[in-house]
Amino acid sequence: MPINILMPALSPTMEKGNLAKWLKKEGDKVKSGDVIAEIETDKATMEVEAADEGTLAKIIVPEGTQDVPVNDVIAVLAADGEDVKAAGAGAGKAEAPKPPASSFETPAARAPQDEGSAGGKTEAPTKPTTNPAPRPEEGAPAPVSKGEATHNGARVFASPLARRMAKDAGIDIARVTGTGPHGRVIARDVEQAKSGGGLRSPAAAPAAGPAIAPAMSDQQIRALYPEGSYEVVPHDGMRRTIAQRLTQSTQTIPHFYLTIDCNLDRLLAAREDINAAAPKDKDGKPAYKLSVNDFIIKAMAIALQRVPDANVSWTEGGMLKHKHSDIGVAVAMPGGLITPIIRSAETASLSSISAQMKDFAARARARKLKPEEYQGGTTAVSNLGMFGIKDFTAVINPPHATILAVGTGEQRPIVKDGKIEIATMMSVTLSCDHRAVDGALGAELIGAFKTLIENPVMMMV
Known part of the structure; x- marks a missing residue:
């Protein structure tokens, strides 16, 4: 057969x-x-x-x-x-893939999308109709098909994979709290529901999905920009996924920001000494060459261990307190960025972190990373210092509760013991999910990070 x-x-x-x-x-x-x-x-x-x-x-x-x-x-x-x-x-012919939606398509014409996909499947009507159905009034609930999952009369949107997983696990999909775009139930929500988290009570009202800014229509584009003055570059899957996740992040996560300045003089001296002492191979190449970013990853990992209440992820069912510091590091690649994860970075040596990051960066740009190498994690680091950016704020990448934005190291005048001195300073900004990390807790975490950066010998203990 x-x-x-x-x-x-x-x-x-x-x-x-x-x-x-x-x-x-x-x-x-x-x-x-x-x-x-x-x-x-x-x-x-x-x-x-x-x-x-x-x-x-x-x-x-x-x-x-x-x-x-x-x-x-x-x-x-x-x-x-x-x-x-x-x-x-005897092979059945596969259905021809549908052409990608117009770049200027309005949200009303799109089907809800699951996280991580370039587009969602449009649910087909149960039978064709000869006359178009009357358009519902603005704000009226969408009609619900017979057999469609509902909660308090409202249709429950879920990805096909999530529906299949819920059915196999014997879970009522209508009771699962959706965290995808527009409150859609996705696979990870069902996984959470299996452990008892993220389930609505039978009487709970359905959560409203985040409002999505409408895309410009073709008519609006032509009204705003003269024909021939622009080129339409279709979105690829990565750009759509980044847009989905960051829209979800900014509209569902209450961000607040903490900025602090770190003195890099001791770290730079230690880095120079460590690199100079690196063993060399037969060709005279050093076994490793540490970057400032390697120290930053290590310092953030240890800081989370010192402030374990900040090493968390928010879920509706409860707070996930992570035992290890799995640090995602933003890596730029053609068409977007990705955050490969250094697992258990608190126990990894600086040379190991350096080697992993070089390998991740090379394979990320070639799009050869495996999903388990960039999914999950407990926090992330985004470093734009190499571009001369002094300070900035970064958007939290769910399910993380924090992300550290790192600026450039530059010489600045500082006051020490009543005297003005020149020091190499670096500004860092911690973005926090206020549901999981309060102001005082975030301040404690970024303070622990500063202590480690300014005293790098403490990372070796």
Whole structure:
């Protein structure tokens, strides 16, 4: 019997992906574990391995196809002993992917989207209608189809993956609190509900989703900008995901900011001594070369261990208190940015942190990071000092409760013992989720960070 090869879900929130390249062609023998294709998600390119043995009878979705839904048939494998031509001829034709929505499409024309996807699936009506339904009045609830999950009369939006997970776990999807765009229930909400968190009481009112600023229509674009004065560059999956997550962050997380100045003179001296003492290989290259950012990551990790009440994530069901300091570090890449995570950074050596960051940065720019290497974490560091930025504020990346924005190190006049001296100073700003980290707690955390930066020998203990 022919075996269908399906579009895999490469992360819990993935709903669509781009089929970048086929590494096998029709008629090729395939063994279990063979890499047969490359799939592009919003932030990475992943290899797909075959789970069965046989002959690739038919490629249904050609390479270069974008927005292929998860679990769609992308190819057919003829098992050993089967007629390859018959298996290929009997393969069902996949539905042609829909063209990407217009860049100027209004939100009313879009379906709700799940976090981490370039677009959501539009729910089809149960049967076609010959006459268009009358448009509901502004503010009136949307009509609910028979069998559609509802809560207090309101339709519950959920991703297909979340619905399937809830059904398998025996959870009423209408009781799960959604944290996706427009309050949509996504996979991580169901995972949280399995442990008893994020469930609404039966009488609870549905939470309103964040308001999304409307996109400009074609008519508005033409009215504002002369024709020929601009070029339309379609959004890729990464840019859409960044926009979704940061909109969610700024509209659902109450931010506040704490700024402090750190004296880098001792750190720079220690860095110079450590780099000078680094062992060299046979070619004379040092085994490591520490950057200021490596010290910043280490200092933030230890500071979270010293102030454990700030090493948390907010959830509706309760506060997650993390045992380790998993530090996400913002890395710029073509089309956006990504935050690979240094796991248990409080126990990692500075040379290990340096090596990991060099590896992450290289693979991030090539879009070769695995989802587990950039998902999760307990906080993040965003450093724009190399661009000469003195200070700035960064947007919290859920599920983190904090993010540290790091400015450039520069010589400034300071007052010490009543005298004006020159010191190398660095301004850092901590963005905090006020639901999880109060002002005094945030001040304690950034104070612990300053102490470690100004006394780097304390990171070695």
